[in-house]
Amino acid sequence: MARKTVIFEPGDADRRERRRLRKSARAVERAPATESSSRRDRRLPDAAVPGPFGPGLLEGGYWNLAVSAIPPHQATSQHIAGIYPFVADGGLGHRGPIVGVDLNADALWHFSPWDAYVDTSDRGAFSTNILVLGAYRSGKSATVKTLATRSIAFGHQVVVPSDPKGEWVTVAEAIPGGSVIRLGGGTGARLNPLARGPRRTGTSDEQHEQMVKQRRIATLIALVEMALGTVRLTAVEHAAIHDALERCIDRTGDHPTLRGVYDELGEMASEANTDPHSQQGxxxxxxxxxRFVTGDLSGLFEDESTVEFDQDAPIVVTDTSELFARGELAAQLTQVCTTAWIQAVISDRGAHRTRYVVREEGWRDMTSLAALQMFQQWLKLSRHYGISNIVILHKIGDLDAVGEADSVERALAYSIIGDIENKFIFRVNQQEYRGLRDRLQLPPAHADLARQLRKGEFLAYVGQYSYLVDCFATSTDWERNLFQTDDAIDSGDHDDDAENLAVDLDALWPIDEEIDTDIGGWLATPSPEEQK
Incomplete structure (x- = not known):
């Protein structure tokens, strides 16, 4: 068996001395070994001993003729990053608000979907939308509130089209200048989902009219198909809705409402000179x-709007918590109406305003083919209007309620979610492993990690890069109390009301105007859709 020599060279030995020691070590390795010789009797040649030190003894170490057996070291990249700092990722830089701490790099993690979109490096993203996925009590709602409220100091507006649990109402009331639109409960407030909205800057008269018409038709068809469930509208019924809308626009001077369309459909069904197929349709x-005119949703969406969208408010929340107690279908119809109204008033590129649109219970926007197509269109045009849609889901399985298995609706729903490039994945249930692998194309190690995350920790995917972030590591007591969403099961005492929680935004998140990112420039740049 060949012998290997391990040498520990003195630190102060010069080059000539080191070369002589290595030459002697090679001579020892080549020397034949006899059976009578033992390891204890083996001695180094005198030529290998430097200076006045005894035979085989070297300053700073010893010779060893034994074979070195060093076991390999195995560890995850998270632990290796602590041993070798140069493998830790540098993050996304310092643009945008602080969201948390990058646990791999042990550094603050900043994020802004608009800055990530305009980033020309390989870290850039091709979308401003964000998918937030996580189980109950995983910390996703508090993290979204942290990102949104801290972004206000950067000039971004936060819009919540439908707040089914009233969680965002507390946040809006705590922020100076926040606006809350309450529906139901005797408030008398109404929203018209067929409202024209502001004129789109940079569009011709024909283009603007076409956009408004498409949005109105899409809203009407989404409401009708959602109420019908699995029943699809026929071609005749589609034509009837188109005709009724046109007649309502002519009669009201371009102020159509659900009540007006309802009345026109009634006249079409009763007119003697109307084609029998049109009457039936x-x-x-x-x-x-x-249902909107005389049913359980009357007084909310059937007439002209009685409230206005505050363009200057830092946060605008539509409180629909009272309506969601009327049943799941009422909740879905309400969400379509409020989102359509919000979309009509904020889709203006000329405003040069960047907004977060937080879609709580995002699966409710995708319960029918018409709703899916409308939702997909909103996501595609988001960067065109400076909007970042935050779609919140509890689990991938939420989309299994969309359509039948292997249906066009379900395939489109999964396609829409998969196309959202920015993803925040919080702790998921055990059965979500396959969904993360197959639907979101997460690596196996990431899917395993997603089942072990602590509250407030999440996997952030931005473009082609991923990060492990702890949001709550940078949260203040004020934020934790304000964003608490487990009041019903929390035994702690939370008596602070909105007035006690109201604070000065500048004091919380001071921003240096000289380093503040200007997002308005890319809003003025023609989008790919406009260039075509």
């Missing part, structure tokens, strides 16, 4: 819209 949509 007007019946089904009219019965659906009846």
């Amino acid at each position: 007007a019946l089904q949509p009219r019965f659906v819209l009846r």
